[in-house]
Amino acid sequence: MALYSEKVMDHFRNPRNVGVIENADGVGEVGNAKCGDIMKMYLKIDDDVISDVKFETFGCGSAIASSSMATELIKGKPVSEAMQLTNKAVAEALDGLPDYKMHCSVLAEEAIRSALDDYYKKKAENEIRDLHDR
């Protein structure tokens, strides 16, 4: 039996949406080097729709595959929908992960959530600034 499903290996070998977005509307980084996985997500958002997403990951095969799959699942989706992304959905879309690797999918969910939080925070700040300017 292989360590990972075909889907995981595909996303690990050919990760989708790798890279950075300059001046992203939302950026989130989760995990730490101590535990061995770090994920960073960059979002470009137009009219509350995720028009582009990129990631960078330091981590194992399932961490890279989970980041890749998570970006695919939210790309082109409204922000409200992306907020609902669960680690279970990421793992299922990858045809499953070994039990002791489920934390990688959790990290992907958290990375997206963190980038969206950053987006909302920036948006709120901008609105306050707009109010001041007026």
Add this chain to the structure above:
Amino acid sequence: MIYADNAATTKMSSRAIETMVSLMKETFGNPSSLYTIGQRAKEVLEQARKDVAEVIGADPREILFTSGGSEADNQAIISAAKIGEKKGKKHIISSAFEHHAVLHTLEKLKKEGYEITLLDVHEDGLVRPEELEAAIREDTCLVTIMYANNEIGTIQPIREIGAICRKHGVLFHTDAVQAIAHVPVNVVDDNIDLLSSSAHKFHGPKGVGFLYAKKGVLLSNLIEGGAQERGKRAGTENVPGIAAMAAALKEAAEHLEENSEKLKKRRDQLIAGLREIPHSALNGDETRRLPGNVNFCFEGIEGESLLLLLDDKGISASSGSACTSGSLDPSHVLLAIGRVHDVAHGSLRLSLGEDVTEEQIHEIIQSVKEVVEYLRSFSPIWRDLMAGKKPFIL
């Protein structure tokens, strides 16, 4: 395909396979039976004992066959602990980077009231004999230090350690699983009382090993039952496996010097090539290491993804990253030599086989360079390091 994980296990030699198969076919008798076919098996068993003993400079009566390295470690340590207990001595000295077969046995003894001192192995992965001597107490019953480390390959000053133990009248056990058949080992010259070995690390079969116990060192019975192995380990002997182990060991011993010279050359080429990767570091002392062991840390990447991509390129290797062990902590060996978590996750062990060619060394170097560079290209840690947001560790 380049198999570079010989520290995990080795491919059986043709001689070992042939020995095993022919015994399975023709000499299937029980060594405890009195008829010819049984006695023939008994002869094979005792010849194997002689052959094994000869290679390490022991007496055949000092060799006990086991199911491998883990069993030998368990039995050696438990036996020495029992001997100590009878004299009221319940202190054991070991090192921080032993194999789990040793460390977990010591943890068990700790729960039974033994005191354990783990010596520092320093940045170079070597135990200091003077620190060992200073740690010996009135109630020390055992010193157990591995001959060579399975991850970083460092070879301990065993002879000196043995001499110190002898001077203080303390039993000395060494887990020589990685050393036997790869470096010259002589139990008399090295002052060893107990030694563990495993056949699958030197082109023998899996599930077979031996424990050397110096005459006069009383072993505890690990398995109760029949009178096999002088009653110390009951159970009908694995005659084909044991004979195959002896065949593999003899073969390795015959070629030890030439293999070692060749391997060291390849090892050093590989080390030189991997050093060209920026922000990398060799783990363990550069010269006092097993002839086929290379172990590096690469900053900014994680070991499992490195292994998977090397596998795609036909290279089998291993790593001490947390993700390959299923725990959150990277290898205790790398932590013991002072590698911090961040870089310990990015480790790679390449343990070469005797048949590795120079072209294969170049292929490994090329592949590792490519994969490390690729993984760094989308590593957020690497980005921060390059942007000067965090200082490089390596």
